[in-house]
Amino acid sequence: MKKLVVAIVLCFSSIVFSQKKDKVLLTIDGDKTTISEFKRVYEKNLDAIDNEEAKDVQKNLDLFINYKLKVKEAYKIKLDTLPSYVKEMEGYKNQLAAPYLQDTSYVNKLVKDAYYRTKNEIKAKHILVRTPRIATPKDTLQAYNKITEIRDRIVNGEPFEKVAEETSEDPSARDDEKSGRKGNQGNLGYFSAFKMVYPFEEAAYNTKVGQVSKPFRTRFGYHILKVDSIRPSKGEVEVAHILLTKETKNAKQLIDSIYNRLEKDEQFKALARKYSNDTGSKSKGGKLRKFGTGVMVKSFEDVAFSLEKEGEYSKPFQTRFGWHIVQLIKKHPVPTFEDLKTDLKSRVKSGARAQLSEKAVVNKLKKQYTISENKNAKEIFDNKKIRDIAKDSLQAVILSINEKEITQEAFVDFIKNRKNKSVYDLFEDFKDQEILAYYKENLEKTEPEYAYTLQEYKDGLLLFELMQQKIWEKSSKDTLGLKKYYNSNISAYNNKEFKKVKGQVMNDYQNHLEKNWIADLRNKSAIEVNKKQLKKLIKHYNK
Known part of the structure; x- marks a missing residue:
């Protein structure tokens, strides 16, 4: 029922985005509705209307006024403060905001890359130098320097397989005497899209056949790889x-x-x-x-x-x-791009690549926003017991995004249960999260379509709560009123026994209650229609 009401409201709600030349069509208790607002709602429904009578502009305006009065009443009695409403709206906000947190053009590029890498398999070998699970800047530098020295040996002429067997920290590269397993000397065989962690796949497909890649990092540590060949996928x-x-x-x-x-x-x-x-x-x-x-x-x-x-x-x-x-x-065989596109897009959005798309959004926002870090506040990074510092001592501003100030306390809360990275790396994650949070908080100001749709959901949920209180619950509990309505209109039911037509009577009684309620709302409200603009609208749509 709730989904149905929300769907109906999506057809009858809107939000005003003022335009200098936009005329006012309707005023309810001082709240103005412009022509463009009504046109947007009306035109949105035209394709779904299959009879001329239902397309009548005056009738649609009357329905629109009724809708506005109901929503106004819902806000008046503060239904928007109900905990259940607030919680449900938070879910809708996250759902509606999700597409804005993805860079569409970047996602499309990732999908095309994934298809090419599905169509073409690559054969490579690699060497790994591991980094600790929680790597300090010193650990990272040591691993990087080590992999760089290993790469220099290969570039200067030593065979890749020999160096891999001697230096790689991937156990599969060396023979295992206990099990009798023969080492692969770094050889990985052929692989395609989604078979390796994404940074590895990316490095492999961006290295030319016969060449050794520059050092790159995955969650396992630092790697170098050499591409042996590339061939069309066997499917x-x-x-x-x-x-x-x-x-x-x-x-x-x-x-x-x-x-x-x-x-x-x-x-x-x-x-x-x-x-x-x-x-x-x-x-x-x-x-x-x-x-x-x-x-x-x-x-x-x-x-x-x-x-x-x-x-x-x-x-x-x-x-x-x-x-x-x-x-x-x-x-x-590998299907065509069109046949695979939907599946690839789903895999891109649900896997590690989704973070890259989100990162692309963050990088754009970094160029738009004024972001500053407080070096003095960041000195807490050197405290080995940073997660145990008392909140009173964490009130200095550590990060600012435009006018928004974020304290050390927020950062320490962020890292409380995150111990898989160094504090320095976690701060970069925290900063990205706060930039996205700031963007989401201000979406209604920067993305008109998002604001419009969000308002539709807000009004739809409010209308559901209001109808439940004023009509549905009342009609189901008011058995005397229901029977009285039936007795007054028994001829409309061909004098059939009440229990045989109860469903129809209930529906009619609810319509009766709503009609009286709307009449009451109209009597209590000052409604003014700009007849001149209404005539122009009718003339416009009659053409």
């Missing part, structure tokens, strides 16, 4: 497999016998259900979820993507898991 493949694990007795003989039975036209599904040791897929005839490159072990992936025809199956082959036979179910 995804859907396969079924039969697996005989290494523990299977006479596995090689058994897998060969299964292959021979396939060659004699026995069903792949039936053999998978009977013999496969993969408990997750055997009940489905060996069927696996579709996958792209970089998901399965390379030998399995190579065989799966080498199959060309649906239903075709491979010869037995071995991976570290055991012996397999793979059957192709379907190949899924």
Whole structure:
């Protein structure tokens, strides 16, 4: 019910944005409504109206006046101060503000980049120098200097793989004697969009084939990478497999016998259900979820993507898991940009890239706002027990954004439960948050469309509360009034028994109450319509 009322109000509410030449059409108790305000509401609904009578300007003006009177009454009895209303409006404000906190052009660029990186896979190797989870400026500098020295060795001619094996702090780069695992010497194989943390992906796709990147940072530490090649993506493949694990007795003989039975036209599904040791897929005839490159072990992936025809199956082959036979179910090439656009945009907005879009907004705002930091107030950063400083000692202004002053207390509250970064890095996050908060606080002043829509929601929720109090609750509780109305209008219901027409009677009674209430509101209000401007409007729309 509430959503319905809000939707109706979106059709009948507006906010005045004064224009020098905009004439006044309506005045209610001194509050003026301009022609442009009414036209905006009226024209907004024209496409949804399918009969000429409902398009009548005078009738729409009457409905508009009724709406204005109701909203005015809601504010008069302070429904806008109800805790439930305030809480719900806060949710709507955040929801409506969200698009303004994203840089649309930047999001579009990220989506296009993501599609290119989905269409084209990149093969790279990397070296990592880790930084502590809470890195001080000293930790960061040490890691940066170390990765720079490592890069210099490679640029001066040492093989990347050799240096990676010697220096990389990624454990997968070196042999593991305990498990017998062979190190990858920094080789990552092929990957595409969304497979790596974004800064890594960004560095890889912005480094030319054969070149070594400049040092860059992720949440793991500092990296350098070298791009080996780039190729069109193979898309995804859907396969079924039969697996005989290494523990299977006479596995090689058994897998060969299964292959021979396939060659004699026995069903792949039936053999998978009977013999496969993969408990997750055997009940489905060996069927696996579709996958792209970089998901399965390379030998399995190579065989799966080498199959060309649906239903075709491979010869037995071995991976570290055991012996397999793979059957192709379907190949899924990368869809077109138009087909993938919605999904990519959703992934961009919900992942780490969303922060980049938000950061782009912050960077724009930094150029628009006057922002100053108080160096003396920032001396608390050197206090190792900063989170325990008494509030009374945290009243100095640490940051100013235009006329808004923010104290040390707000910053210490911000970092109270954030211990994953240094205080200096956290202050940069805090500053960005405060800039966005200031922008949101002032959105109604800077973004007319946002202000207009927000006012619609405010009025809609108020109207819902008002109608609930004045009409719906009253009609449901006033059983005597309801019966009296029924008895007075029984002929309209063809003398049917009350309980058989109760729903219709209730609806009619609510309309009756509302009509009387509106009449009362009109009697108590001074309503003045500029007839000259109304005639012009009618003439304009009659054309």
